[in-house]
Amino acid sequence: MVSHTPAKKSTIYDIAKATGSSTSTVSMVLNGTWTRYRIKEETAARILESARKLGYNVNMKARGLRLSRSGLAGMVLPHYRNRFFAGLAQTFEDQARSRGLCPVVVGTQRDPEVEVSVTETLLSQRVELLFIAGVRNPAPLNALCAAAGVPSINLDLPGDGAPSVVSDNRGGARAITDVLIDKLLARGASPAELVLLGGVMGEYATDMRIAGFRETFETRGIAPAPDAVECCGYNAASARQALAARHDRLGRLPAGLLMNSITAFEGLVQFTSTLSADAWKSAVVGCFDWDPFAAHLPFDVTMLRQDVQAIISEAFALADRHDPANRSVVIVPTAFGQTFEEAEQTKEFDR
Incomplete structure (x- = not known):
């Protein structure tokens, strides 16, 4: 029965x-x-x-109890507020998915405690790799990853605890400074009036850009002004205030301006929008960063573009051949973005 x-x-x-x-x-x-x-x-x-x-x-x-693989790939970055970090996040997500991984991206607002907390959480979820972007001191995060046996790669800012992939900040700064000096000379202006504004003193990217800026002057046998470099941070408000102070001292804009990030460049746009057209059209402007909107601004601007596709590809390559002892730094070349004149030529062609 x-x-x-x-x-x-x-x-x-x-x-x-x-x-x-x-x-x-x-x-x-x-x-x-x-x-x-x-x-x-x-x-x-x-x-x-x-x-x-x-x-x-x-x-x-x-x-999520699979023991062999979680299928998760993690990234921490400061924020999404500029195209560079947003581009890193988007490219990371695209390349992670193409590898059959589920990307997890978290902004930490440059807070060291949040960076550690987020890293611990991602490791507890068994991420298979962690990309650490724009963290000024990634060593504690690298140590946490090493203890968990998880590959970590530092992006944008290097560290001693893991391999790093960074833009060629020094070479890029030399290239854009060269262009700006040539433009000043073509206008009959003094290269000594070229100013580098923005960034944080003692931070790798800023220090390399300052070094490239000064090397260009040295190579040409020209001396920059004593106050040619002003590290006023990365946010728009501080750049706007620094520029306003220089405008008050000179009674006009400096003849040449190299902004150290797209957010500092935003401060420049905010300040110059309060001036007459003749006042802001008189300056030669460059930016170590890129955003396509700048090509449509009605003044001369040269932008340097960081190659986010190559940065993420190099980072995945390092993760694929993970070596716990590897501390190498991969330097990715920069390139010039589209200028105002090129945009105008493109419009004319399209017509």
Whole structure:
């Protein structure tokens, strides 16, 4: 006679007894929090296998309990406010998906405590790699990744705890400074009036750009002004204030301006919008960063574009051949973005 009495469902107590584990350990493995509590992977594997054998209903995919791969790729970056970081995030997402990975991108607002907290959280979710972009001191994050056996790659700003991929800040600054000096000379203006505004002193990217700026003057046998470099940060408000102070001292804009980021460039646009057209058209302007809107501004601007596609591709290549001892720095060349004159020529061609 066949019995129609329902079979007794397995419980976590059955799994605990079968594996010799505590019920709390079994519970943490089954709800996916076992890595947070430093439970060994082999213990988790044994518990999950026992759960399957006993018919315990575990939705492995939904709970993220796969032990071999999580399928997650992580990135931390300061913010999405400029095209460079937004471009890094978008390119990272595209390339991660093309590799069958699910990208997770988190902004940390340059707060070291948030950077550590976010990294710990991503590691607890078993990300398979972590790209660390624009972090001034990535060493603590690299150490956390190394302890977890997860490859980490530093982007934009290098660090001593992992390999890094950065733009050629020094070479790019030399190239754009050369262009701006030539434009000043063509206008009959003194190159000594060229000013570099923005950035943070002591930060790698800013220091390299200052070095490239000064090297260009030295190569040409020209001396920059004593106050030619002003590190007033990256935000638009501080750049606007610094520019307003120089305008007050000179009674006009400096003949040449090289802005150290697109956000500093925004400060320039905000300030010059309060001036007459003749006043702001008199300046030669450059920016170490790129945004297509600048090609449509009604004054002469030269922009340097960082190659986010190459930066992310190089970072994935380093992750693919992960070597815990590797501390190399890959330098990616920059290129000039479209100028106002080129945009006008393109419009004419399109007509």
